[in-house]
Amino acid sequence: LVMETALRHAMERNEFYLAYQIRVSATDGTPTGTEALLRWRSPELGDITPAEFIPVAEHSGQIIEIGRWVLQQACRQHSIWRAQGLQPGLMAVNISVVQFRQAGFVEQVAAILAETGMKAHDLELELTESMLMANPENAVMMMHALRALGVGLAIDDFGTGYSSLSYLKRFPASRIKIDQSFVRDIDINQEDAAIAAAIVALARSLNIEVTAEGIETDEQLAHLNRLDCADYQGYYFAQPLTAEDIRFALDATL
Numbered sequence: 620l621v622m623e624t625a626l627r628h629a630m631e632r633n634e635f636y637l638a639y640q641i642r643v644s645a646t647d648g649t650p651t652g653t654e655a656l657l658r659w660r661s662p663e664l665g666d667i668t669p670a671e672f673i674p675v676a677e678h679s680g681q682i683i684e685i686g687r688w689v690l691q692q693a694c695r696q697h698s699i700w701r702a703q704g705l706q707p708g709l710m711a712v713n714i715s716v717v718q719f720r721q722a723g724f725v726e727q728v729a730a731i732l733a734e735t736g737m738k739a740h741d742l743e744l745e746l747t748e749s750m751l752m753a754n755p756e757n758a759v760m761m762m763h764a765l766r767a768l769g770v771g772l773a774i775d776d777f778g779t780g781y782s783s784l785s786y787l788k789r790f791p792a793s794r795i796k797i798d799q800s801f802v803r804d805i806d807i808n809q810e811d812a813a814i815a816a817a818i819v820a821l822a823r824s825l826n827i828e829v830t831a832e833g834i835e836t837d838e839q840l841a842h843l844n845r846l847d848c849a850d851y852q853g854y855y856f857a858q859p860l861t862a863e864d865i866r867f868a869l870d871a872t873l
């Protein structure tokens with residue numbers, strides 16, 4: 620496989636970088652954090668999306684090394700922004716199921732926080748609902764261990780992974796991210812609107828914050844404003860940007 624071979628050299632050749640997408644407060648539109656999104660620019664293959672290469676890296680096990688680099692890089696960048704006097708809010712990092720299952724993952728997170736000087740409460744790990752439901756008993760245990768470090772835990776792509784309500788109650792999540800598939804047609808599809816409203820009500824009753832993602836239009840936003848989300852994320856507010864461009868975006872809003 621061409622991609623597998625290219626991927627093997629990508630780390631040592633510095634072909635990965637992170638893009639950051641700002642998340643804003645639903646009440647006043649100010650930035651509340653950013654999500655780090657992995658990018659790969661290969662000289663041979665061009666720009667390859669994570670949807671294409673992450674499954675390959677998971678299969679080969681390389682995601683362990685790549686995932687650690689993402690976490691380190693995101694925490695370092697957050698510390699740099701802080702040192703520059705910016706208020707970047709939360710740094711959200713996507714975690715692969717393979718990382719989540721690796722022995723010593725909790726210790727790895729603790730070590731990266733220590734070496735980068737990042738405050739645990741400034742970090743939020745995004746775990747997908749389907750990853751948690753693949754082994755829910757283990758997920759409950761892992762989530763408690765991570766929360767004990769002080770980091771936040773978001774359940775990403777919520778609504779697509781068949782969580783039972785009893786597990787949702789037992790997962791110590793600090794946030795739920797409503798999957799963008801429910802936001803896409805929220806202003807025109809009554810079922811999607813009903814599901815989004817139910818997710819928000821459920822999360823609120825469990826004392827969990829809600830982020831709606833994938834917002835692209837005024838109409839979607841107007842509909843979401845009737846619900847009680849804490850934050851919004853989507854192209855409507857900001858594209859994923861380079862660290863340098865984010866700096867200006869955070870600065871301009873101070």
Ligand code: G
Pocket residue numbers: 655656657668669670673689713714715716
């Ligand atoms: O950035 P984009 O929307 O193309 O991301 C596509 C998918 O890749 C999303 O599901 C996103 O969560 C995932 N993704 C992006 N960055 C990372 C990362 O650093 N680690 C993992 N495991 N997944 C990521």
Ligand code: G
Pocket residue numbers: 640656713745775776799832833834835852853854855859
């Ligand atoms: O699975 P996860 O939620 O981590 O995926 C995040 C992905 O969603 C990123 O790759 C990001 O580029 C993408 N994204 C962010 N905002 C929007 C949006 O408004 N519309 C669409 N279609 N994708 C978005």
Ligand code: MN
Pocket residue numbers: 654713745775
């Ligand atoms: Mn995510």
Ligand code: NA
Pocket residue numbers: 775776777796797798799832
């Ligand atoms: Na998501």
